[in-house]
Amino acid sequence: MSTDSQQNAHQSPILEFKSSTFSVPVLILAGNDVMTIEQQLQEKTQQAPEFFKNSPLVFDLQELNKLELGIDVTELTHVIRKLGLLPIGIRGGSAQQNRQALDLGIPIHSGHIARDGVYAANQPGTGAASTAATPKQQAPEPEPEPELEQVSEPEPPAVTVNTTIITLPVRSGQRIYAAGDLIIVAQVSAGAEIMAEGNIHIYGPLRGRALAGVQGNTEARIFCTDLQAELISIAGNYKVSEDLNSAAHIRPVQIYLQNHALVIKDI
Amino acid sequence: MARIIVVTSGKGGVGKTTTSAAIAMGLAKRGHKTAVIDFDVGLRNLDLIMGCERRVVYDFVNVINGEATLNQALIRDKNCNQLYILPASQTRDKDALSQEGVGKILDELKKDFKYIVCDSPAGIEKGAHLAMYFADDAFIVTNPEVSSVRDSDRMLGILSSKSRRAEQNEEPIKEYLLLSRYSPDRVKLGEMLSVDDVQEILSLHLLGVIPESKSVLNASNSGMPVILDEKSDAGQAYADIVARYLGENRPHRFIDDKQGLFGKLFGRK
Ligand SMILES: Nc1ncnc2c1ncn2[C@@H]1O[C@H](COP(=O)(O)OP(=O)(O)O)[C@@H](O)[C@H]1O
Numbered sequence: 001m002s003t004d005s006q007q008n009a010h011q012s013p014i015l016e017f018k019s020s021t022f023s024v025p026v027l028i029l030a031g032n033d034v035m036t037i038e039q040q041l042q043e044k045t046q047q048a049p050e051f052f053k054n055s056p057l058v059f060d061l062q063e064l065n066k067l068e069l070g071i072d073v074t075e076l077t078h079v080i081r082k083l084g085l086l087p088i089g090i091r092g093g094s095a096q097q098n099r100q101a102l103d104l105g106i107p108i109h110s111g112h113i114a115r116d117g118v119y120a121a122n123q124p125g126t127g128a129a130s131t132a133a134t135p136k137q138q139a140p141e142p143e144p145e146p147e148l149e150q151v152s153e154p155e156p157p158a159v160t161v162n163t164t165i166i167t168l169p170v171r172s173g174q175r176i177y178a179a180g181d182l183i184i185v186a187q188v189s190a191g192a193e194i195m196a197e198g199n200i201h202i203y204g205p206l207r208g209r210a211l212a213g214v215q216g217n218t219e220a221r222i223f224c225t226d227l228q229a230e231l232i233s234i235a236g237n238y239k240v241s242e243d244l245n246s247a248a249h250i251r252p253v254q255i256y257l258q259n260h261a262l263v264i265k266d267i
Numbered sequence: 268m269a270r271i272i273v274v275t276s277g278k279g280g281v282g283k284t285t286t287s288a289a290i291a292m293g294l295a296k297r298g299h300k301t302a303v304i305d306f307d308v309g310l311r312n313l314d315l316i317m318g319c320e321r322r323v324v325y326d327f328v329n330v331i332n333g334e335a336t337l338n339q340a341l342i343r344d345k346n347c348n349q350l351y352i353l354p355a356s357q358t359r360d361k362d363a364l365s366q367e368g369v370g371k372i373l374d375e376l377k378k379d380f381k382y383i384v385c386d387s388p389a390g391i392e393k394g395a396h397l398a399m400y401f402a403d404d405a406f407i408v409t410n411p412e413v414s415s416v417r418d419s420d421r422m423l424g425i426l427s428s429k430s431r432r433a434e435q436n437e438e439p440i441k442e443y444l445l446l447s448r449y450s451p452d453r454v455k456l457g458e459m460l461s462v463d464d465v466q467e468i469l470s471l472h473l474l475g476v477i478p479e480s481k482s483v484l485n486a487s488n489s490g491m492p493v494i495l496d497e498k499s500d501a502g503q504a505y506a507d508i509v510a511r512y513l514g515e516n517r518p519h520r521f522i523d524d525k526q527g528l529f530g531k532l533f534g535r536k
Pocket residue numbers: 276278279280281282283284285286389447448449477478479480481483484487501
């Protein structure tokens with residue numbers, strides 16, 4: 001494969017897309033009384049008015065919905081805006097809440113919605129996969145029960161827009177971390193490392209290390225058009241190059257976790 | 268607008284200085300006022316390749332320290348009056364260069380020159396960093412072997428994240444691949460990576476292939492950039508490279524003795 005980056009050098013585009021990740025405060029609600037929310041939110045924002053003034057905000061309704069407590073998104077948005085905050089996303093909402101949000105021009109962030117029962121699987125590891133330490137992961141607790149591993153929700157602070165798109169090659173020595181999904185429309189060189197809390201898609205050769213679900217999302221997958229990786233990992237379960245069948249080369253594959261073991265399947 | 272070209276690789280001994288001398292001479296011979304700067308402080312050898320080592324009075328570090336003006340330090344080439352050399356210091360260490368100082372000199376050169384070629388030292392430390400930091404174009408010199416290719420890949424990562432253009436979110440540095448010391452026979456024997464292999468690993472625009480050639484040693488012994496040896500294969504390869512860089516469409520050569528592979532490479536330019 002050869003890319004020709006110079007070909008369009010003489011046209012001068014007046015726009016381009018760049019991918020960026022942002023830290024955004026997330027408002028996690030555990031009660032649905034809008035008056036109380038307003039009161040408590042006001043108290044909080046008054047503690048650091050400069051910080052919160054015109055701050056973007058994502059509100060998270062997952063807890064509420066788990067507790068089967070409904071809330072009117074229009075009303076909630078109104079309260080948030082009244083206090084000088086700018087809602088830019090909803091997370092963990094029901095279908096109806098999401099629709100309400102969209103009507104208000106608020107995008108839906110799908111990250112971290114655990115389906116009940118998914119984490120109940122309790123098979124011991126099959127030996128084919130082992131646990132890799134990833135930079136943002138805490139040291140494994142001495143807790144032996146595997147179910148516990150996943151019960152903890154990712155810590156509430158600062159989550160981001162959902163998808164990071166990279167269009168330039170990721171070179172040896174470079175690292176990329178995406179808080180959501182990561183899409184790479186270029187190659188990942190040997191000696192490079194890409195990490196995502198969500199899924200990873202690579203449209204190009206993967207020769208470096210790819211770690212999906214680095215905060216413990218066992219549902220995360222890696223999709224790749226040409227697997228020549230040094231290491232692949234999902235939620236800490238990894239395989240190194242030696243374990244990888246070189247036959248996966250040049251064929252599109254997906255990689256996912258099944259009973260704590262990595263499965264590599266043709267697409 | 269002046270353009271700053273860095274000739275870099277990560278690895279040493281791959282042909283950066285040979286290339287810097289050749290392309291600076293090539294650009295100057297085509298009428299573009301060109302300066303070539305030796306960033307290899309402590310190990311100067313660009314002036315040897317250019318054959319001006321006996322005319323060095325002041326150097327890069329003197330100018331940075333304000334001990335000499337740029338005009339005092341620049342040496343006009345004996346073969347081409349459009350070409351000037353700014354030699355490195357042999358007596359200082361790498362820390363004598365500062366980003367601010369280098370930036371100032373480049374800004375001054377940009378007023379007067381069309382091309383400024385920066386011959387980078389090996390490695391990814393300070394000297395190499397400063398040589399690439401202000402660049403508009405990068406010539407990545409790679410030999411057809413795995414370790415050289417890997418180092419080049421690493422340097423490409425640094426170019427795309429640590430350069431001034433990257434830091435200021437400007438259009439990225441334009442990157443060109445120069446595959447040097449290429450020997451089709453050894454590729455055939457499986458002792459070296461092929462052009463295709465290297466391009467597949469780096470996925471980079473190939474500006475040219477420079478064959479392994481005795482003419483390079485002869486040229487450096489006589490203090491004449493090899494591009495002046497118009498009969499030599501390496502000299503012609505560099506002339507092609509300069510022409511392609513200036514926008515001409517020239518077929519790739521020196522990849523194989525057989526025509527067969529050529530066609531394959533025409534298409535990808
Ligand atoms: N195309 C070539 N064919 C044969 N020898 C070469 C070629 N290019 C460079 N060399 C030799 O390789 C050595 C290193 O070259 P140099 O340009 O000094 O590399 P660098 O600046 O990257 O360290 C020198 O001895 C030079 O003569």
